[in-house]
Amino acid sequence: MLTMSSETPSTGGLTPAQQTAFWRDGYVIIPDALPPTTVRALLDETHALLDNFPLSDHPMTRFSTGEKSAHVGDDYFLTSGDKVRFFFEEDAFDPSTGNLTKPKAQAINKIGHALHEKSPPFAALLDPALNPDLLGAGTSSGSVAAGRKESHPAAVARALGFKDPRCLQSMVICKQPEIGGAVPPHQDSTFLYTDPPSAVGFWYALEDATAENGCLSFLPGSHRWAPVRQRFVRSATGNGTEFIDNAGPRFPLGEDYGEIVGQSEEGEYKLGEVKAGSLVLIHGNLLHKSEKNLSRKGRIIYTFHVIEGEGTKYDERNWLQPSPEGFTQLYRD
Numbered sequence: 001m002l003t004m005s006s007e008t009p010s011t012g013g014l015t016p017a018q019q020t021a022f023w024r025d026g027y028v029i030i031p032d033a034l035p036p037t038t039v040r041a042l043l044d045e046t047h048a049l050l051d052n053f054p055l056s057d058h059p060m061t062r063f064s065t066g067e068k069s070a071h072v073g074d075d076y077f078l079t080s081g082d083k084v085r086f087f088f089e090e091d092a093f094d095p096s097t098g099n100l101t102k103p104k105a106q107a108i109n110k111i112g113h114a115l116h117e118k119s120p121p122f123a124a125l126l127d128p129a130l131n132p133d134l135l136g137a138g139t140s141s142g143s144v145a146a147g148r149k150e151s152h153p154a155a156v157a158r159a160l161g162f163k164d165p166r167c168l169q170s171m172v173i174c175k176q177p178e179i180g181g182a183v184p185p186h187q188d189s190t191f192l193y194t195d196p197p198s199a200v201g202f203w204y205a206l207e208d209a210t211a212e213n214g215c216l217s218f219l220p221g222s223h224r225w226a227p228v229r230q231r232f233v234r235s236a237t238g239n240g241t242e243f244i245d246n247a248g249p250r251f252p253l254g255e256d257y258g259e260i261v262g263q264s265e266e267g268e269y270k271l272g273e274v275k276a277g278s279l280v281l282i283h284g285n286l287l288h289k290s291e292k293n294l295s296r297k298g299r300i301i302y303t304f305h306v307i308e309g310e311g312t313k314y315d316e317r318n319w320l321q322p323s324p325e326g327f328t329q330l331y332r333d
């Protein structure tokens with residue numbers, strides 16, 4: 001369960017300093033979490049997917065965060081939870097003709113939402129047996145103790161206190177040169193709600209992310225006082241998606257969390273410029289965002305989200321629904 005911990009025992013996966021930073025700031029940047037060989041393999045897979053998906057039967061669904069047009073919510077999106085699907089940048093189309101202005105591989109905003117299951121290189125990241133580069137990380141005999149910096153996601157989840165971590169979605173976000181869309185301030189638990197909130201984002205840079213090409217930025221500490229006020233759910237009419245007021249708990253369990261009346265959500269965001277191979281862990285209540293990419297450099301990242309399966313409720317209103325097999329289990333304590 002994602003309960004704030006003031007103690008920072010050395011559990012592997014995360015150093016005590018990384019744990020302290022995560023609980024204090026709501027995020028932590030871990031440089032060199034992926035070795036260059038893994039970064040290369042994931043980028044190669046991303047480019048192969050982008051080059052090879054067929055346009056002939058694609059509904060041309062655009063990924064919209066709701067700033068310019070309604071939030072994405074068509075059938076192609078709603079049934080993508082157990083598939084590898086491709087969502088276009090809003091600005092990849094000529095407004096007068098509706099035609100793509102870029103080759104398809106440079107027009108995709110994101111690929112989702114089951115790379116962690118359906119794509120062998122991405123699936124290997126979660127499976128120690130398939131990923132010897134990360135094997136043993138976070139254990140007393142593993143990479144952290146041995147001075148290597150890579151950490152296995154399961155060891156990281158354990159360090160954060162998860163009992164039954166479930167990976168429920170994964171995405172490559174491309175932030176394409178010149179047209180990569182902005183992501184407005186949000187909390188991941190709005191989109192991946194559990195009662196009580198428990199989501200944590202694992203965000204891996206596969207290319208350097210800078211202020212120029214739209215790196216993440218964060219409102220440090222906001223996870224402790226910013227309530228999850230809204231939920232992104234399947235629309236009550238059965239058509240599309242909508243935001244509704246969150247009638248359930250707005251914070252994870254723990255006395256360190258609580259709304260501070262008058263606290264501004266417009267505070268100063270801190271830039272998170274990172275090198276390829278870095279992992280950024282993001283608390284589900286943390287306000288974070290990224291700007292548009294107007295530069296000529298792309299910014300490909302891979303992210304997946306984990307929720308707690310023990311002692312939480314995941315309900316049928318959430319936009320993302322599990323397949324009959326359930327969400328992918330990292331381990332069970």
Ligand SMILES: O=C(O)CCC(=O)C(=O)O
Pocket residue numbers: 173175183188201203214215216288289290301303
């Ligand atoms: O990669 C980005 O630009 C935004 C990602 C993000 O905010 C998220 O995954 O929650």
